[in-house]
Every structure is written in structure tokens, then in C-alpha cells.
Amino acid sequence: MLHQIAGPMEQFVIKPIVPLHVGGLDLSFSNTSLWMALAVAGVTIFLTMGMARAALVPGRWQSMAEMTYEFIANTVRQNAGEAGMKFFPLIFTLFMFVLFCNLFGLLPYSFTPTSHIIVTFALAMLVFITVIVVGLLRHGLHFFSLFVPGGVPGWLLPIIVPIEIISFLSRPISLSVRLFANMLAGHTMLKVFATFVVSRGAAGGIMSAGAILPLLGIVAVTALEFLVAALQAYVFAVLTSIYLNDAINLHEHH
């Protein structure tokens, strides 16, 4: 029986649904494109339908839509100040997209686009390049004083400045790997536990009762994964606003 069980990594395989090759490029509509499109559709339905019949006293759906909006708006205001609110649409879009990709990935037989580093890295690079462009536009070359923290004695600068530059350059890597690793690890863990259930259950007789433990494990891990899915989307939004705060306000922190 064991050889019929799919490996824990098989869930991450990208399968083309509508093959499409232009020149040397593989532009196929794959399962990852499908689930990203579904996430966008989910966000659109959640927000537009929720606010379609906006009432002064909101119903359940409307208050959920309003609460997510308020929640991210407060986060941005806290971390990047009033000036950062100009970038609220960007941060809210990133948050909702990542959140819905993560949550839809928890549906059985679905696919998690955010479990692929190229997806999260593209999002992180978007943030990184936005920060550099905004910083250079607002402060010009003065933006590079970001690498020189205030109140540091002069003889320490040759050490501090390279460290600051390296930590700045590693931001897109840590931002993308954090999200991708969380999704990858969680989904792998679920599938490993599922393998235990199947192999124990197939043992036959009284031994099959051993399947109940990993099954309870799956339930617990699934609950944890819901927390992680929301938390990682939130962390992505918070870090984006903290990075944007560097570009907007340079040294003054909120």
C-alpha cells in the first residue's frame, strides 16, 4: 500500500492546465496561476460584495470587510505615520493577496502559490524597489544616510555601514523566504502526518487504532496553519510598512 502514497513534496508540483508556449517562454496557465486568479477573485468578491449594500449599521459581511481595512490602515499609520498612508493601497493589496493565497492553500486538493519562492520573491522585490524609488525621490542622495545610524561614534562607522548595507540588501531575501518557508513547512508537515495516518490505518486489525494519534495531529496542525496563514500575511504587511517608513521618514521613527 505504501508505494501508492504521494510524497510530501508532490503537492508543490506545478502542472500546466492550458499549455502556452510563446517563443522560448513557457507561459502556460498552470495550477499556480489558477489559484492566484482565484485569490484575486476571492478578494474582489469579499470586498465589493461586502460593501455593495453598505449600511450605516454594518452586517456581518460588511463589518468583516471594514475590520480588515481598519486593521491594516491602523498598522500602516502606526508604523509609517500619516505620510505612509499614501502607500496604504499597495500594502492593503499585498496583505489581501497573500492572505487569500495562504487561506485558499489550506483547502484540500488546492495549491498554495505562496509556497513557491519565486512568487514571494517577486512580491518582496516589488516592495524593495518601491522603497528605493520612493526614498530616492523624496530625499535624493540624502537617502543613503539611511546606512549611517545616528549617535554612532566615528571609529565604529567602517564596521556599522557595511553591516547596515548588507542588512538592507538582504531584506527582499528574508521577506520572501519567511513567507515561503512558513507555507512550505506547514504544508509539508500536514502531508507527513497524513502519510502516518494512511500507513497506520493500512496496518490492519488493532494496529489501525494507531492512526488516531496522527489524525489528531493533523487537526491541531491545520488549526496552527490557519493562524500562521493570517499571521504571515500580517507580518508581510507590517514589514512592508516599516521598510516604507525608512524611505519616507528616513531617521525619525513612529
Added chain:
Amino acid sequence: MEAEAAKFIGAGLASLALLGAGIGIGNIFGNFLSGALRNPGAAASQNGNLLLGFALCEATGLFGLVLAFVILFT
């Protein structure tokens, strides 16, 4: 030593990163609890920071896990 064996040992060593993540998560929740018990009124306002710290800390351990996967599957 066979290259295959070294690969598995390396992957096992890479997952030791979870040791640090465990210590870190314990630190965060432990310190939050001791702070919250001293000043329960301020505890609720710090829930966001608590979860943020937890998520950042957990991710550090997962970097090691990703390294293990990279070693195993490339």
C-alpha cells in the same frame, strides 16, 4: 564517507536551526507572560507585538528547514 550519507547528515544539522527558534519562541511568550502578570492592563495592547515577535522568530528556524530541503532535493 559516501556523498549521499553526508547529504543526510548535513540536512539533519541544518534542522538544528529549530533549536534557536524554540528558545526564541519560549523567550517571547515567557517574557510576555511575566510582563502581562505584572501589568495585566497593558497586556491586551501588546498582543500584536507578541504575535509579530512569534512569527519573526518562528521564521528564523524555518530558514534552517529550507536549507535542509535545499540540501536534500538539489
